[in-house]
Amino acid sequence: MSTVLRVKDVTMQFGGVVAIDNLSMHVDEGEIVALIGPNGAGKTTAFNCITGVYEPTNGEIAFGDCIIARSHPTGKMKKLYAGAHADKYLGARVRLSPDKITRLGIARTFQNIRLFKSQTAFENVLIATHLRRTSNPFTATLHINAAEERRMRERAMEMLETVGLADSAGELATSLPYGQQRRLEIARALATQPKLLLLDEPAAGMNPQETDELGAFIREIKDRFQLTVFMIEHHMNLVMDISDRIYVIDFGRQIAEGAPAEVRDNPAVIAAYLGVDEE
Amino acid sequence: MKKSTKAAVGTLLVAALFAGVWLAERLAGANSMLVTVLEKGAIYALIAVSMNLLNGFTGLFSLGQAGFMLVGAYTYAIFTIPAARRMAVYQYYQGGIVQFELPCLLAIVLAGVVAAAFAALVGLPVLRLKSDYLAIATLGFAEIIRAVIQYDKLGPLTNGSNLLKTYPTFDTALFPFAVAGVCIAVILMLIHSTYGRACKAIRDDEIAAEAMGINLFRHKLLSFVISSFFAGVGGALLAMYQGTVQANAFKSSMTYEILLIVVIGGMGSVTGSVLASFLFIACSEWWLRFLDVETFIGTVQVPLLRSGFRMVVFSVVIMAVVLFYRRGIMGDREFSLDAIARAFSGKKRKGARAK
Numbered sequence: 001m002s003t004v005l006r007v008k009d010v011t012m013q014f015g016g017v018v019a020i021d022n023l024s025m026h027v028d029e030g031e032i033v034a035l036i037g038p039n040g041a042g043k044t045t046a047f048n049c050i051t052g053v054y055e056p057t058n059g060e061i062a063f064g065d066c067i068i069a070r071s072h073p074t075g076k077m078k079k080l081y082a083g084a085h086a087d088k089y090l091g092a093r094v095r096l097s098p099d100k101i102t103r104l105g106i107a108r109t110f111q112n113i114r115l116f117k118s119q120t121a122f123e124n125v126l127i128a129t130h131l132r133r134t135s136n137p138f139t140a141t142l143h144i145n146a147a148e149e150r151r152m153r154e155r156a157m158e159m160l161e162t163v164g165l166a167d168s169a170g171e172l173a174t175s176l177p178y179g180q181q182r183r184l185e186i187a188r189a190l191a192t193q194p195k196l197l198l199l200d201e202p203a204a205g206m207n208p209q210e211t212d213e214l215g216a217f218i219r220e221i222k223d224r225f226q227l228t229v230f231m232i233e234h235h236m237n238l239v240m241d242i243s244d245r246i247y248v249i250d251f252g253r254q255i256a257e258g259a260p261a262e263v264r265d266n267p268a269v270i271a272a273y274l275g276v277d278e279e
Numbered sequence: 280m281k282k283s284t285k286a287a288v289g290t291l292l293v294a295a296l297f298a299g300v301w302l303a304e305r306l307a308g309a310n311s312m313l314v315t316v317l318e319k320g321a322i323y324a325l326i327a328v329s330m331n332l333l334n335g336f337t338g339l340f341s342l343g344q345a346g347f348m349l350v351g352a353y354t355y356a357i358f359t360i361p362a363a364r365r366m367a368v369y370q371y372y373q374g375g376i377v378q379f380e381l382p383c384l385l386a387i388v389l390a391g392v393v394a395a396a397f398a399a400l401v402g403l404p405v406l407r408l409k410s411d412y413l414a415i416a417t418l419g420f421a422e423i424i425r426a427v428i429q430y431d432k433l434g435p436l437t438n439g440s441n442l443l444k445t446y447p448t449f450d451t452a453l454f455p456f457a458v459a460g461v462c463i464a465v466i467l468m469l470i471h472s473t474y475g476r477a478c479k480a481i482r483d484d485e486i487a488a489e490a491m492g493i494n495l496f497r498h499k500l501l502s503f504v505i506s507s508f509f510a511g512v513g514g515a516l517l518a519m520y521q522g523t524v525q526a527n528a529f530k531s532s533m534t535y536e537i538l539l540i541v542v543i544g545g546m547g548s549v550t551g552s553v554l555a556s557f558l559f560i561a562c563s564e565w566w567l568r569f570l571d572v573e574t575f576i577g578t579v580q581v582p583l584l585r586s587g588f589r590m591v592v593f594s595v596v597i598m599a600v601v602l603f604y605r606r607g608i609m610g611d612r613e614f615s616l617d618a619i620a621r622a623f624s625g626k627k628r629k630g631a632r633a634k
């Protein structure tokens with residue numbers, strides 16, 4: 001099985017705050033991997049590094065054979081840097097922009113839902129087909145690309161059907177209930193035709209029934225679109241149910257890794273979560 | 280509504296519009312206030328729509344519209360003054376360096392192209408930065424270009440600070456209507472294309488748009504360059520309307536007028552910009568003229584009415600719009616045949632807009 005995503009020695013430091021500390025992870029093709037940890041552990045920050053929103057302070061991230069980020073502390077960060085391996089990734093820095101990374105095949109959803117608010121559910125998904133266009137501004141403006149336009153619309157509608165929102169296609173995206181907005185974000189991500197899907201707390205805001213259905217749904221789209229899934233989630237039932245492997249991080253550092261059963265009984269994990277509960 | 284009926288009704292409406300303009304010109308006379316408003320209104324409609332493409336549809340704030348209009352106006356004038364008249368126009372510069380003339384329509388297109396080229400020059404460095412810098416950069420560009428064009432050393436090309444004149448103009452309001460109409464139609468087609476949708480996505484949420492694989496820089500530059508192209512075309516039309524061109528007329532207050540039109544019409548509504556343009560021009564050129572005229576009723580002077588008061592009223596209107604009516608006349612809705620049909624049949628919009 002080949003590795004789809006490899007995160008190597010990544011540290012992300014904001015000023016003096018080390019949000020991710022020397023984190024290494026990998027996700028293999030066809031896996032469902034979960035990333036869990038208490039609030040503020042650095043999970044979303046890890047996703048932001050992978051998708052190019054942030055440039056890691058140090059370390060390397062590769063998608064398949066392609067290095068999408070590689071950097072070492074520079075400038076003011078040289079003095080401030082508090083992480084490890086400061087000398088390991090010298091040399092040319094690599095930073096692909098988020099749109100390039102999406103075009104390579106990594107799509108994501110956002111923890112704090114980011115739908116295009118003035119647009120309908122259908123239009124939200126339709127926009128996500130733009131990146132695979134073959135038209136240029138001239139042919140598109142003159143509507144010479146009718147075949148492509150039809151394909152885009154069909155694909156968008158198909159994705160809406162996939163997540164069960166076909167009936168709400170004409171509704172304003174932000175007028176949908178929370179759980180449906182989450183599913184719309186998934187439809188939008190799928191429309192970019194990804195190989196790797198990053199889900200940031202897909203169950204947040206869903207009611208218990210929706211959460212129950214989500215697990216089966218993630219499995220279903222994984223099989224149907226031959227995806228690899230990397231997911232941040234707080235609902236332990238869901239995580240334990242569908243994950244092949246789990247990474248647990250706390251204060252930006254990995255504290256455990258393994259199959260659901262191993263992780264559940266890991267004392268460090270229990271301590272990290274209990275620590276949070278005691279707050 | 281079926282596509283074929285829509286096309287038929289649309290064609291009829293456009294024909295009726297042009298017939299109406301033609302008739303108005305016949306009845307009211309070519310020099311009437313009505314025709315002035317129609318001509319200038321059509322030109323401003325194009326410029327406002329071009330600004331709306333950027334501000335309303337892409338969420339980029341530019342304050343350089345007057346600068347790009349200036350570039351367009353000068354380009355048009357410089358390349359259409361008949362060779363025989365150049366000696367008289369460029370009297371301080373031995374007839375200038377351009378010694379040929381382009382056909383009017385070609386020069387209008389060139390006006391757009393040159394304005395677009397300047398926009399690319401401004402946009403290439405600036406649009407990689409945060410969007411806020413664009414407003415400052417374009418405002419600066421508009422001020423600088425106005426000064427540069429009057430620079431004496433450029434006189435052989437631009438005639439320095441002297442007027443450009445005797446270039447071909449139009450003698451019927453149908454001309455600006457036709458040119459502006461075609462341009463606005465093209466902008467509408469762009470907005471409804473996949474590129475237009477990408478621009479709207481950037482407006483709504485840059486981070487999400489980028490996560491959907493949309494190259495922010497490229498699409499912002501595209502929108503900015505196209506917007507400036509049409510501002511340049513609008514500038515050429517304005518030059519034709521005025522009959523003479525001088526850089527000092529293209530002050531930033533002109534940009535603010537257009538911004539006002541866009542805001543009154545509704546950010547993100549093309550039809551709103553068009554309606555607001557005619558409304559604005561009618562008010563400023565015609566209906567509110569009396570505000571600037573000292574008026575006596577008997578021997579009592581009506582208070583406040585004197586030169587400049589019109590602008591005070593305008594400023595108050597802007598503030599009122601911004602404070603109480605932020606979405607403008609149309610909001611981001613459009614005036615469309617479908618919408619009218621729906622209104623008449625009382626049907627609610629439902630289901631996908633997927634065709």
Ligand SMILES: Nc1ncnc2c1ncn2[C@@H]1O[C@H](COP(=O)(O)OP(=O)(O)OP(=O)(O)O)[C@@H](O)[C@H]1O
Pocket residue numbers: 014017018019037038039040041042043044045046111
């Ligand atoms: N842009 C930023 N600038 C400064 N600090 C940041 C930034 N982004 C994240 N952080 C910090 O990094 C830490 C990790 O935040 P992150 O959002 O990744 O946590 P998380 O694991 O996703 O938490 P949650 O479960 O609440 O979503 C936090 O302390 C946060 O304040």
Ligand SMILES: [Mg+2]
Pocket residue numbers: 043044045111
């Ligand atoms: Mg988070």
